[in-house]
Amino acid sequence: MKLPKGLAGVVVDQTKVSSTKNAVLTYAGYPIKELKDASFEEVVFLLWHTRxxxxxxxxxxxxxxxxxxVLPDHTVQLIARIAKEPQHPMSILRTTVSLLGTTNDVKRDDPPRILAKMLTAIAAIIRIRDGKPIEQANQNWGVVKNFVYLFSGEQPTAERVKMFNTVMVLHADHEFNASTFTARVVASTKSDDYSCLTAAVCALKGPLHGGANERVFEMLEAIRETGQDPVGYVNEQMARGRKIMGFGHRIYKDGDPRAVILRVIAQKISQETGNDEYFALQEQIREYMFKKTHLHPNVDYYTALIYHCFNLDKKTFTMMFAACRTAGWLAHVIEQQTEGCLIRPSSEYVGETNRHYPNKEG
Structure with missing residues (x-):
């Protein structure tokens, strides 16, 4: 039996969390285009309870x-030590997630506490790496406003909160993507939630998954710094066999619906923050890529610029993806653990056969 490369299109299980059927993204049956203005808390509740x-x-x-x-003091102390290491922030996050499961002040964390700790820890890593003090959440604000404040140190305007809220909602889940499926495999073994999230972070770190947003901004920086024509840059990269990050999607052949929404936000915030030159480059590349390859931008393409406009270091972009996607990871972990079935697929062996170990006696 010949399987599609990367199991593309192969249905491996059922879920009530989200769907991309017919290239339409829905969360528990609600189209993402209708949820883009819902609060992040509403969407998290929806993913976890399917209502x-x-x-x-x-x-x-x-x-x-x-x-x-809020994090226990001893947890903060340990994060402060590892966050200063020279490794990529996603490596720091991988260790931090595992750390969150071993340094605790309660017997067992539940999903709300885990999500809150993940957001707080990611913000803390950013602040520590920037050499700035860790801020405290304001109990009178919502989750998104607090999160932006925790990683930036500045109280965001209502408009900026709304923008970032939409970003978090659009990234919250995406059915059986690589990191989510990884989390479900670990959850199927009845392992703890932090083990599931640690594994998911490891999968998200790869440039073909969550790491693509960082590569998108590296491309924009390279073009702007060298003054190279963006079309010439793209042609040069493709001539070398290199992938243009931020384009194409296995599911959305006619365009990623999330990218359509994010493009509007990227245009607006880039103008407000003096980064409109980057958006202009993106538009030139977008138009040429469609003409040349018929590929559309995906969720990573405009997210990269939006994160930059929030004054985030490009190396932290994938951590921000993890902050948003934790809601979906936990939804799938909950569902998989309830299902109670071990994920253990079989493989088709295509190597050598009928080989025998040489008899060395005599």
Missing amino acids: LPSSDELTAFRKRLVSEM
């Missing part, structure tokens, strides 16, 4: 998440 919360439930859920956006 929208009532007004009272949302208020209580938001309050619970924000109340947990």
